[in-house]
Amino acid sequence: MKQAVREHKVLLTITLLCSILTSAAGVLIALILQKVIDAALQGDKQLFREILLLSVVYLLLLGLFGLIYSLCSKALIRNVTITLRGRVFRGVFRQKAETFSATNTADYLSALTNDIKLLEDNYIQPMLQVLQNVVVFAVSLGILLYLSPLVTVILIGCMVLMFAIPSLFGKALQHKQSEVSSQMSAFTASLKDLLSGYEVITSYAMGRYAEQTFKQQNHRAAGVRFAADRLFAFNESVSHTLAILTQFAVVFIAAYLIITGNLSAGSLVALVQLSGGFVGPVLAIMENLPKIQGIKPVQERIDLFSEEKHEPDAEGLTPVFHSTLEARHLQFSYKQGNPVIQDISLSLEKGKKYALVGPSGCGKSTLVKLLTGYYDRFDGSIALDGTDLKRLDREKLQQMVSTIHQNVYMFDSDIRHNICLHEEFSEQMLDTALHTSGIHKFLQNTPDGLLSPVGENGLQLSGGQRQRIAVARALIRNKPILVLDEGTSAIDMQTAYEIESRLLKLNELTLITITHNMNEDLLGLYDQIIYMENGKIAEMGSLEELLKHGGRFRGFYTLEKDLAGATG
Numbered sequence: 001m002k003q004a005v006r007e008h009k010v011l012l013t014i015t016l017l018c019s020i021l022t023s024a025a026g027v028l029i030a031l032i033l034q035k036v037i038d039a040a041l042q043g044d045k046q047l048f049r050e051i052l053l054l055s056v057v058y059l060l061l062l063g064l065f066g067l068i069y070s071l072c073s074k075a076l077i078r079n080v081t082i083t084l085r086g087r088v089f090r091g092v093f094r095q096k097a098e099t100f101s102a103t104n105t106a107d108y109l110s111a112l113t114n115d116i117k118l119l120e121d122n123y124i125q126p127m128l129q130v131l132q133n134v135v136v137f138a139v140s141l142g143i144l145l146y147l148s149p150l151v152t153v154i155l156i157g158c159m160v161l162m163f164a165i166p167s168l169f170g171k172a173l174q175h176k177q178s179e180v181s182s183q184m185s186a187f188t189a190s191l192k193d194l195l196s197g198y199e200v201i202t203s204y205a206m207g208r209y210a211e212q213t214f215k216q217q218n219h220r221a222a223g224v225r226f227a228a229d230r231l232f233a234f235n236e237s238v239s240h241t242l243a244i245l246t247q248f249a250v251v252f253i254a255a256y257l258i259i260t261g262n263l264s265a266g267s268l269v270a271l272v273q274l275s276g277g278f279v280g281p282v283l284a285i286m287e288n289l290p291k292i293q294g295i296k297p298v299q300e301r302i303d304l305f306s307e308e309k310h311e312p313d314a315e316g317l318t319p320v321f322h323s324t325l326e327a328r329h330l331q332f333s334y335k336q337g338n339p340v341i342q343d344i345s346l347s348l349e350k351g352k353k354y355a356l357v358g359p360s361g362c363g364k365s366t367l368v369k370l371l372t373g374y375y376d377r378f379d380g381s382i383a384l385d386g387t388d389l390k391r392l393d394r395e396k397l398q399q400m401v402s403t404i405h406q407n408v409y410m411f412d413s414d415i416r417h418n419i420c421l422h423e424e425f426s427e428q429m430l431d432t433a434l435h436t437s438g439i440h441k442f443l444q445n446t447p448d449g450l451l452s453p454v455g456e457n458g459l460q461l462s463g464g465q466r467q468r469i470a471v472a473r474a475l476i477r478n479k480p481i482l483v484l485d486e487g488t489s490a491i492d493m494q495t496a497y498e499i500e501s502r503l504l505k506l507n508e509l510t511l512i513t514i515t516h517n518m519n520e521d522l523l524g525l526y527d528q529i530i531y532m533e534n535g536k537i538a539e540m541g542s543l544e545e546l547l548k549h550g551g552r553f554r555g556f557y558t559l560e561k562d563l564a565g566a567t568g
């Protein structure tokens with residue numbers, strides 16, 4: 001947060017300077033009032049003309065500095081907001097995949113929208129106001145002392161009382177602000193969940209449930225906000241009452257000093273004006289200080305997501321893959337005491353093709369995620385060409401692997417953009433990717449070809465078409481490792497067979513396919529079938545070897561085939 005403000009030092013300095021000048025000049029009006037009233041009461045025309053001229057110059061300068069301050073402060077808020085959002089956005093994308101997936105995306109959305117707005121309203125603007133008011137207070141104090149030390153002492157007494165108030169509210173407000181931030185995050189999460197579930201909600205007649213959930217979250221969010229505002233209201237009204245009391249005290253004492261002949265009428269007007277300039281700033285400071293204190297939890301949350309929090313990889317070695325990807329005694333659990341991967345050792349060779357099979361939930365996807373550097377909180381070791389994965393540059397490692405999942409994310413653009421993703425590729429590379437992925441088949445039936453829009457998250461395409469785009473997206477980049485995590489499950493059998501058999505022919509590609517499809521012709525093309533059960537590798541070998549062996553894989557294979565036959 002502070003770093004983001006520091007990035008705009010020049011604008012900050014100009015804003016602060018103009019703020020000081022405008023605030024200080026604003027106070028001088030009291031002296032002009034004093035002089036003009038005394039000149040009028042004395043009938044001094046010469047002095048009256050001089051003050052009139054001075055006032056015109058004063059007004060012009062005040063207006064000019066006021067305008068510059070106003071423009072600069074708004075530009076400062078805009079720049080800091082842009083910088084903060086940028087830092088959070090980059091921070092989110094730079095963190096480890098493991099950390100990213102452990103956090104609800106609504107938390108990121110909330111940090112980028114609600115929290116940054118809270119910072120603007122409760123930190124940046126109050127900070128500028130506090131500074132302005134400190135200047136007004138200091139200049140007013142000087143002039144007050146010059147006009148009447150007695151009134152000044154009484155004013156200071158009232159001030160002390162007024163300062164005691166925010167300390168009573170500060171802690172409670174801090175707590176309430178934190179609650180507002182968490183509740184807004186929960187509200188965004190719930191809203192996102194409901195909107196993403198549109199199809200399920202409408203087709204399963206869940207409208208009432210959705211409305212009720214929304215109503216509850218809506219009321220809760222508004223309720224927490226109101227509880228914080230209520231506390232602000234108490235703080236503000238106590239402060240206002242004390243401020244008015246102070247001004248009353250000044251008027252009555254100054255009036256008494258006029259009665260006793262110790263003060264001029266002009267000075268009384270100046271004192272009343274100054275007491276406003278003295279009390280007002282204290283009031284504003286008191287209102288703003290709890291806001292600044294209260295925003296600390298939100299500030300910490302933003303800092304947590306910001307890029308400076310994400311340390312670079314320890315060694316950041318550049319990964320190379322010429323021979324093997326090897327795991328030794330690999331153990332991993334999502335929750336302590338519940339291991340999902342148990343003592344797995346295996347070696348994958350470059351260019352070979354592996355089919356990973358086993359009952360649902362046995363740990364296939366988790367194993368592949370570990371092997372490709374998605375999670376780094378595991379026991380045992382994983383090495384790429386002999387170098388420990390934890391020593392490698394995470395970003396470069398990610399760039400060596402393409403993973404195609406069952407659900408493919410599509411940007412709301414056309415087919416070409418969803419394959420190339422802002423990168424330039426030759427027409428020949430694009431053509432090869434289109435053929436290997438089987439896209440060319442359905443392109444013939446689309447009027448705009450590669451320029452056909454796919455709609456929000458690819459809604460205008462079928463599941464199979466989306467998966468073919470994902471295959472092309474991966475192939476065009478020519479990455480050495482391709483993971484198909486049921487990546488062709490939505491494609492018809494014939495096309496899936498064609499795509500997979502083309503991938504199996506790519507000599508340089510190391511292919512790891514997680515599949516439930518027990519197609520003998522396809523499985524027979526894989527170099528190795530890795531059969532998993534309960535987080536362990538139960539058997540490993542070619543299809544022929546495993547079937548001949550007649551072990552656990554054979555039982556699984558036969559059962560799956562029978563089931564597919566019965567349901568298909």
Ligand SMILES: Nc1ncnc2c1ncn2[C@@H]1O[C@H](COP(=O)(O)OP(=O)(O)OP(=O)(O)O)[C@@H](O)[C@H]1O
Nearest residue numbers: 101334335340358359360361362363364365366367
């Ligand atoms: N992010 C996660 N957090 C907590 N537990 C998880 C997470 N991902 C998977 N699991 C659990 O780990 C176990 C293995 O899941 P995994 O997805 O690796 O299995 P799988 O063999 O690929 O299953 P499937 O064939 O159904 O896709 C399951 O019990 C699952 O509930």
